[in-house]
Amino acid sequence: MRVVVIALFVALLIILPSIAQVPETQIPPPDAELSQLEPFDPPEVEAFVEEFVRAQSLPGAAFVLVQDGAIVAQQGYGYADIAQQRPVDAETTLFRIASISKLVTTVALLQLYEQGQVSLNDNVNRYLQAFQIDETYPAPITVENLLTHTDGLDVSWGIGAANTTGDRFLPLAQFLQDRLPPRVVAPDRVYLYGDAGMTVAGYLVQALSSIPFAQYVEQQIFQPLGMERSSFQQPLPPSLAADVAVGYEADHSPVPFQRIQSVPAIAMSTTTTDMANFMLAQLQGGQFNNSGILSEETTRQMQQQHFTHHPRLPGSAYGFYLRQQSDRLILEHGGVMPGFSSTLFLIPEDNLGFFLASNSFRADLPERLMQAFLAHYYPSTPSPPRDSPTGTRLSPDLSRFFVGTYRFNRYPHRSFEKLTALIGLVPEIRIEVTEDGALTIQGARYTQIEPLLFQLGNSSYYSAFRQNDRGQITHVFLGQSVFQAFEKLAWFETVRFNALLLGICALIFLSMGIVYLIDFYRRLTKRLSGQRRLPQWALHLAGLTSTLNLLFVMGMVFTLVFTDIWVLYEGMPWLALLLLGIPLITTGLTLGLAVGTIAVWANYSGALWQKLHYSLVTLAAIGFIWFVEYWNLLGFRFA
The missing domain is CATH 3.40.710.10 (DD-peptidase/beta-lactamase superfamily)
Known part of the structure; x- marks a missing residue:
């Protein structure tokens, strides 16, 4: 069982970065x-x-x-x-x-x-x-x-x-x-x-x-x-x-x-x-x-x-x-x-x-x-030759405010349709700082020409940033169209992090499901060892929570893959409506799972890896609640 869990973790860490790639924005030709x-x-x-x-x-x-x-x-x-x-x-x-x-x-x-x-x-x-x-x-x-x-x-x-x-x-x-x-x-x-x-x-x-x-x-x-x-x-x-x-x-x-x-x-x-x-x-x-x-x-x-x-x-x-x-x-x-x-x-x-x-x-x-x-x-x-831009080198202290991931702001923020950002239909871009104090936006180099304003080479193509009252960067605006407005994301809001979180949670839920099936088989065949097992109520709780959460993830993937997006204009498919009820149930079960974790550590003297595994399931269930809440999947948010 330990070998299976470790192998799944390794596979997950290898494949998820490639899954979470986002489309690049188009850089215009020279002026x-x-x-x-x-x-x-x-x-x-x-x-x-x-x-x-x-x-x-x-x-x-x-x-x-x-x-x-x-x-x-x-x-x-x-x-x-x-x-x-x-x-x-x-x-x-x-x-x-x-x-x-x-x-x-x-x-x-x-x-x-x-x-x-x-x-x-x-x-x-x-x-x-x-x-x-x-x-x-x-x-x-x-x-x-x-x-x-x-x-x-x-x-x-x-x-x-x-x-x-x-x-x-x-x-x-x-x-x-x-x-x-x-x-x-x-x-x-x-x-x-x-x-x-x-x-x-x-x-x-x-x-x-x-x-x-x-x-x-x-x-x-x-x-x-x-x-x-x-x-x-x-x-x-x-x-x-x-x-x-x-x-x-x-x-x-x-x-x-x-x-x-x-x-x-x-x-x-x-x-x-x-x-x-x-x-x-x-x-x-x-x-x-x-x-x-x-x-x-x-x-x-x-x-x-x-x-x-x-x-x-x-x-x-x-x-x-x-x-x-x-x-x-x-x-x-x-x-x-x-x-x-x-x-x-x-x-x-x-x-x-x-x-x-x-x-x-x-x-x-x-x-x-x-x-x-x-x-x-x-x-x-x-174009006639222009003077080279009089760019300003960003200091290391200042540059960190600009670095980060930004999401195109035209996506549903408060409804089920926010899921379009997670599945890659809403672009996210990455902004970095070069060694000489310039910015790179999707591979193009921008030089600061005034506070919060950057220029692409010596063209008439600019990028402007906006900050809030606390001096934090909140947006970047790109290019030749007012449409190109991007919100700065916290690290935990990016598609890359959320895809990784979802994959880890699914992996842990799957491992719990395997443990639960093995335990069920042993009980069915009465092949029980003398080693103390998890309390049955705690095992049932973890197995049910993990199974339901996995069912929700797989069901949503199936719905998104096999449902024509235009069908959603007619209303939510019945399968999606049923699935959206699952996170409401597992949120309640997770509260019991937290109590079960305390009981396992306080009253159970079995193998350490079993305690750690049960704790991981609890943490994954808590992380999954955050995930479904952030993506407006906790409840029925589409009316």
């Missing part, structure tokens, strides 16, 4: 100036997009490019429905554009702002009728916080947030009242992108106008812009339903049409022609064909930066997030949901807008298209 290729040639643009679509193996896609007040190029590719061999028609095929819906919701709320019905600096609670947001922090959430994703609301509410039948679909007010996630950070501190804040913004539109949200948007935005084939309705109206594309997974397996509860944040369906009208209005001061949706001043206000983590880093506008690609300011937004991916970006300096929609779920599609478009149509030319 360069951009020079646009003019003019755009429609056939060449269509060929470029077709090549991109083919390279991504998309079942279907459609795009539109607008510039100087007109459509320059537009085309559809592939199939809207593979089974029926229905081709994509760029003008008539509808795609679900997911989070790009937020741009329309932003316009709707800004319309009410123009009319004086809402102030962007007011506490949101002033306008909420059916519910109130908890005042978790002294500073209130303002209307502007909703539009810039700085409200501090947690990003979790995916479980049960959609369904295919519609029998559990809640009115917007009731859904927010029942499911609004908690605040996890004070407002105006960090960019924490999510659906909750923009869904509240959509509810404000509905509450202040006394018109259902989807109806308001149709009357005040779609009709003035001639967007006759756009809708937030779920299911779509009969006049549009026949033309909506079928959504597909990456392997081209179909995805059923889901009714999304967070309607204002993700539910819009539209065509490339309609989105061309929307982009033209954005590029023309809110006007389109003698109709206006916003004034020129409000449109300009929507597109300017209102939040950033540091003056050297790009931030967020209202609805849009910003990208500084050398000498171009780009307004952009992407969207992904079951079966669909889309992206929209504007380059106001060139009076240009681009939109692409696909009926395939590809989380990286917006970024891939952006990089391909810029590389092709804005080829880089060498």
